[in-house]
Amino acid sequence: MSVSLHALKTLPRSERYETLLLLVDSQLHAEKDRVATLSNLSSLMMGLVDDLNWAGFYLFNGEELVLGPFQGEPACHRIPIGEGVCGKAFASREVIKVDDVLTFPGHIACDSASRSELVCPIVVQGEPVAVIDWDSPHKARFTEDEVILIKGIAELIAAKWIQLTD
Numbered sequence: 001m002s003v004s005l006h007a008l009k010t011l012p013r014s015e016r017y018e019t020l021l022l023l024v025d026s027q028l029h030a031e032k033d034r035v036a037t038l039s040n041l042s043s044l045m046m047g048l049v050d051d052l053n054w055a056g057f058y059l060f061n062g063e064e065l066v067l068g069p070f071q072g073e074p075a076c077h078r079i080p081i082g083e084g085v086c087g088k089a090f091a092s093r094e095v096i097k098v099d100d101v102l103t104f105p106g107h108i109a110c111d112s113a114s115r116s117e118l119v120c121p122i123v124v125q126g127e128p129v130a131v132i133d134w135d136s137p138h139k140a141r142f143t144e145d146e147v148i149l150i151k152g153i154a155e156l157i158a159a160k161w162i163q164l165t166d
């Protein structure tokens with residue numbers, strides 16, 4: 001499925017976020033390969049959420065989080081559960097919004113440009129399986145609008161997770 005982000009980037013924020021959710025759902029219905037699907041979702045998130053320098057996934061391998069499809073600078077390959085913003089969001093099964101990463105104890109710096117971060121676990125049948133991670137070069141970039149959006153994306157992925165194959 002081909003999607004051109006150029007025109008969509010000019011939409012007002014609320015319409016852009018609604019469109020992003022529709023496109024995420026459509027990608028999840030179009031393809032069952034996990035890497036292919038999450039790769040396109042990374043592109044959609046990076047393209048349609050303003051002021052991100054990193055957007056992607058860390059996937060649970062049964063022991064720790066491993067870097068999945070993403071857009072942005074090369075990132076750390078593995079994050080232990082309970083460590084960093086990603087490992088803490090995964091362990092707590094809660095969204096973590098960090099307004100200033102320099103003040104977050106244990107923050108793992110992958111891109112030194114990152115100043116704020118939003119991480120949402122993907123929870124399937126009560127168990128976390130992955131996280132979505134967004135970084136921004138601006139302090140306090142993320143608002144309640146982005147929390148609602150990232151949770152919506154995580155719920156759509158969770159609903160299709162079992163059907164996605166390696």
Ligand code: SME
Binds near residue numbers: 054076086107133
């Ligand atoms: N900052 C994250 C690590 C991943 S990068 O931001 C891509 C963390 O503290 O878990």
